[in-house]
Amino acid sequence: MACFLYEGVLLFGVLMISGYLFSSLTQQRHALVGRHALQAFLFVVLGIYFVWFWSHGGQTVAMKAWHIRLVDQHGRPVTQLRALGRYLLSWLWFVPALLALWLGELHGGAAIGSVLITGVIGYALLALLHPQRQFWHDAACGTRLMHWKAADRR
Incomplete structure (x- = not known):
């Protein structure tokens, strides 16, 4: 969960820059005008971010x-297609609460x-019901998270 929170902090910057780019390119003057287009754009930006990093180094x-x-x-690197599937299914963290x-x-x-917050915590607790303590989107996509530390480059 700490990594999840840290990711949110980093993504704040990515989304701020992306939102600024969108509003500049579309000449958006009011936050509610073009709101759905902005949301779709940010959804794609997040997808590119996650799919790229997950499929290039994991x-x-x-x-x-x-x-x-x-x-x-x-234990092999994930493909772009599998990373895309994981990205789409990872919205299960938020969709029930948004609904x-x-x-x-x-x-x-x-x-x-x-x-x-209740929805995110509830989804995280669902991992306790999985036999390998995996998040359900990982189980569905055939992916898993593992502890990994880069080798020393000395």
Whole structure:
């Protein structure tokens, strides 16, 4: 979970720069105008970020800091297709909470924050039900996270 939080901090910068680029290229003057296009653009940017790093070395910047590597079930590097599948299925961390917010018509900052945090923690706890303690999107994609530390280059 610490790596998850660190990844969020790093992605804040990626999304800020991407959002600025989008608003500059589209001449977006108001945050709600073109909101769905911006969301789709950021979804693609996040997909490119994760698929690239997972399929080229198996680690994002945060995963390198925490010595975590993504591999397939046999310990081999993941393909771009498998990384894309994992990216799409990893939205299971958020989709139930976002659906609850939408169905409940909740709009306040405290409500959104508490429902999202509860959803993320709930999804993380689901790993305890898996025989190998894997997240369900990893089990479905045939991937797993492993502890990995680069060899000393001395």
